[in-house]
Amino acid sequence: MEEVACFARRPTYISCEWAMNYHGLLLQVPLTCTAITLHSTYGTRNRITYGNRVIEYSSITNRLFFGFDTTDGVSIAAAEKALLDAVYLRKYIPFKDELETDVIDPMKLREMAAPFPSTTRDMALSLTFKNKPKTG
Numbered sequence: 195m196e197e198v199a200c201f202a203r204r205p206t207y208i209s210c211e212w213a214m215n216y217h218g219l220l221l222q223v224p225l226t227c228t229a230i231t232l233h234s235t236y237g238t239r240n241r242i243t244y245g246n247r248v249i250e251y252s253s254i255t256n257r258l259f260f261g262f263d264t265t266d267g268v269s270i271a272a273a274e275k276a277l278l279d280a281v282y283l284r285k286y287i288p289f290k291d292e293l294e295t296d297v298i299d300p301m302k303l304r305e306m307a308a309p310f311p312s313t314t315r316d317m318a319l320s321l322t323f324k325n326k327p328k329t330g
């Protein structure tokens with residue numbers, strides 16, 4: 195799924211709930227794979243059906259197009275960036291009460307949140323984290 199999303203439209207990285215699940219931040223398996231791109235996503239070309247799943251492209255500005263790792267042509271957002279992208283695009287914290295926040299590095303989240311609008315930044319940073327640094 196990730197390979198198709200990243201190959202069909204470049205540049206692209208996988209984010210939001212799909213990447214949150216990938217990193218263990220969200221245990222629910224999403225039916226939609228959100229792919230972030232710099233291209234326009236207006237019209238019907240923003241969705242691809244692949245098997246019983248949907249790849250949905252969302253555009254983001256250049257200054258927010260960061261925070262992902264690429265392996266073998268597949269780019270996936272870090273857990274912190276996936277959370278920020280989801281809040282930015284959805285305007286709420288998805289599955290807020292079900293997030294496994296132990297996988298989030300609070301300092302990394304704060305750093306990545308800096309270029310986002312204050313509403314996104316404040317909402318993402320409002321999550322309660324355990325008062326210990328991430329280990330591992």
